[in-house]
Amino acid sequence: MSRLDINKTYKLYIGGKFPRTESGRYYAVNNSKGNLIANMCLASRKDFRNAVVVARKAQPAWAGMTALNKGQVLYRIAEMLEGRKEQFIAELIAQGSSTKAAQEEVNSSIDRLVYYAGWSDKYLQFFSTVNPVSSSHFNFSKLEPVGVVSIIAPENNSLLGLVSMIAPAIVGGNTVIVLASESKPLTAISLAEVLNSSDVPGGVVNILTGNKDELYSHMASHMDVNSIIYFGNNADYIKSISEFASNNIKRTVFYKNDDLSNDFYESPYAIEKTQELKTTWHPTDI
């Protein structure tokens, strides 16, 4: 007797749990031949709102963890991903990648996580400064995480793109809510399973699958979000995100270059994008 197929139910990832969308909606993802590969949750703005609440709650404790500890957690994600390579390669292939491209993408994703894990205890001294001032003050500047970051992930390179957006944001002490690639969302939810078993505290990374048109304005306008990263070239989105973001002076980050092997996506400057510079004047000679 042949076995029945056991297909995975892809759900959302919010606050370290895997809930279905509160809206009960879903959308079909097909491969290039038009065959159904999975039904995904079609997240609603309320799912996004719920994710912001848990991300906000998780942020202070995550930022308060030592640099060493945060680095270890990122390295742990890479380790877990390494152990589940085959699954990710299979999913990338199902979503249209060639075998070679899929293997390369998984390897680059793992390497990128290790890269940012290494920066965990270094970026602060790299960007922080002691500033010369003419008064009796010891004046210094250091980076602090902006807080809660919403991310609209790349449509292609559904794994490497996701990792390249998430890793620099969280290594800097932020918590994130990511809207995964709409047409290639499988790897995002599988990455959530990796995150969930990698000592990443619940709420630090939250992953939604759904429709960009429906969600992007809420991701840009939510007053409790401190920064928004948009990866893509839609000029209307960029204009509209900028306008919404101005309401609470969100830090906006627009990535237009879709070549993820570009140096920029693997550099400490990507961490700096979601940081605020704080300058302190400390009186001396008194």
Next chain:
Amino acid sequence: MHPNLNNLPVYDTTGVNERIAKFCSRSIKKSSKNEGLKLAISMIDLTTLEGKDTKGKVQQLCYKAIHPHDSLKDIPTVAAICVYPSYVGVAKKALEGSKINVASVATAFPSGQSNLEVKLYDTKFALDQGADEIDMVISRGEFLAGNYNFVFDEIATIKEACGETHLKVILETGELDTLDNVRKASEIAMYAGADFIKTSTGKIQPAATLPVTYVMLDAIKDYYLKTGKMIGMKPAGGISTSKIALQYLVMLNEVLGEKWMNNKYFRFGASSLLNDILMQLVKAETGMYQSPYYFSKD
């Protein structure tokens, strides 16, 4: 009049939960939701009951009560401020000229572990300071030991001391264990002269829950049918979101009806609920989800 405690309805938890689930699944249209949220604000007893309370904290809270969020138009003020007896005078002064009442907890709140003399003095002190409403606690130990007369007499004595002043009786349902006990305690409180029955002090978990409130509303309904007297209801503790507040209002409307849908007969004992409602109202106006960061705490 005395309650007949031998002939009370028995509550089946599964049945109550099923009924509650129905209240929680009502779909409420946007305009009704906004009306409901404003009504909820007008029913709040804005509360601070902490050992670390100070004169300044209470004054701030009173200011918040009068000015919930000035950039929003047509927002009602809350019903009352709820404080410890020692801050009644401060609150009274800070609220001068507004229609907001000052409620004071009394009778050795929150445990109620003292003798009647001390409890009476506590109550009288709050009244002397100008309290418009008294929130007393029942002696849960005596209740659980079956000394119902003791509990009844104590409430009746405090009510006598209160005179015309509104008396809310806190059952502390988190310590009563069963829904049947909640019903029993509600009966005792109403017959002993309570104007309001209230779920919790907020110091014990679980505090207010929908099932417990349902049982108390049911008791209020039966009491009304028997005596024609309307008793008020105050769930308190743990009600911190607009969504839950609306669920309570749906339940209130369906169990007791429109006559109870005002702050003369229904209150929320809460501290963080107000800001959550304000955030929802601003969201409805602007279309943008709000952050607690932009709303004054007190």
